Amino acid sequence: MVRVLSNRVSRExxxxxxxxxxxxxxxxxxxxxxxxxxxMVIHFTRAAGHEIGTGTFMDKFLFSSSPATGDGPPCExxxxxxxxxxxxxxxxxxxLDGGSLYLFDYSVSPTFFLAKARGGTCTMAPSDAxxxxxxxxxxxxxxxxxxxxxxKxxxxxxxxxxxxxxxxxxAFSLGRSGQMASLYAGFSAVASSPLRFMTTSVAGLAVVTSSMYCVGRYVSDMGVRRDVIKVPVERLVEHWVQNVTLAPAPSQATAQATQTDAAAPGDSPELLKELAKKECVI
Known part of the structure; x- marks a missing residue:
């Protein structure tokens, strides 16, 4: 019951x-x-002014970097x-930057997950060793x-x-973050205007809205999603390169030039096929 109310822990x-x-x-x-x-803690931070890739007003109150990177003297x-x-x-x-310490829970039950109304505190996905x-x-x-x-x-x-x-x-799906999933679920629940007409009472509206919020959080959790894959950390850089499909695909002329550079004039058809296969590997 204590962990449902708070994930706060001590350093020990x-x-x-x-x-x-x-x-x-x-x-x-x-x-x-x-x-x-x-x-020591390993964590992922943003550059100042680049919370979502470009400078936004959110940078005035959203921060993640260690205080050691700020204007004061560096941590000893x-x-x-x-x-x-x-x-x-x-x-x-x-x-922690003066804040309290909390522990994120893994392999929680659906009931426990939904009881934690605030996202970004637990997941139904199992943790590795x-x-x-x-x-x-x-x-x-x-x-x-x-x-x-x-x-993302x-x-x-x-x-x-x-x-x-x-x-x-x-590349277009919602990220893994439970905090963002809760935010999206909240917006979706409020924006689901057709469902508002299913009930005329305040209590009924609250039930419909909270149900939509819970469903949104549940289907976005890494423990139940079906659009996730296991990517070994050694191959992660290759995964990023592959998913930088945000960049335009090379033209046919560029692709032909690349193949020409990769294979010498005297290469056999079998070798060309092998090179083509290697280019397709993630």
Whole structure:
């Protein structure tokens, strides 16, 4: 019952590989990371002014970077480790930035999941072993986790990937973040105007709206979604390259030029086929 009301824990209760978070800006949102042990946290941050890829008004009250990257003197413990953006390692104090410590739950039941009305606190998806989780986080500390996006690729998305190895298969789908899923579910519940006419009472309207909100959160959870795939961390960079299908496809002339550069004039048809297969590999 206590975990339903609050996921708050003490520092002695966390271990390497745990997904932890801390609320920011009067509980408007939370910043997430992976505890690496020895008082250090690996987390995904944005560059200043680039919360959703471009400068927006949200940058005035949304922040995720370690205080060590701010205007004050760097932290004596982790200031030399912290980068300006991307996947960084900082001490637990800098990660919390004066806030409380919370533990993200995995493999929760549907009942427990829906009882946690606020998203970004738990998931029905199972977690991998702690040493594997830390390995992924450390690997991404060196190789990066793509471009930060508040709605598609944020700190919670990073932590969930480290814990589960799951990525969204399609580029246009909602991200892994439970916080964003709750936001979308809330908007969808309010915007579902046809359902408002199913009842004329205030109580009935509340039931319909809350039901839509719960359904929206449930179907967006990584534990039940069907548009997710397991992508090993060693292949993650290749996955990003493949999904940068946001960029225009190369023209036929460019593709022909690439094939010409890849194969020498005397190459056999069999070798050309092998090269073509390699180009198709993720």
């Amino acid at each position: 209760d966390i271990a390497a590989g745990d997904h932890i978070y801390s609320w920011r800006s009067a509980y408007i949102y939370a910043h997430h990371g992976i505890y690496a042990g020895d008082g 413990k982790c200031g030399h480790l912290v980068k300006a953006e991307g996947v960084i390692m900082s001490c637990l104090d800098c990660f 702690a040493q594997v989780v830390v390995h992924r986080a450390q690997h991404l500390l060196n190789s990066g986790f793509g471009m930060y996006s508040l709605f 690729n944020n700190c919670e998305d990073f932590a969930i990937y480290c814990k589960t190895e799951l990525l969204i298969e399609t």
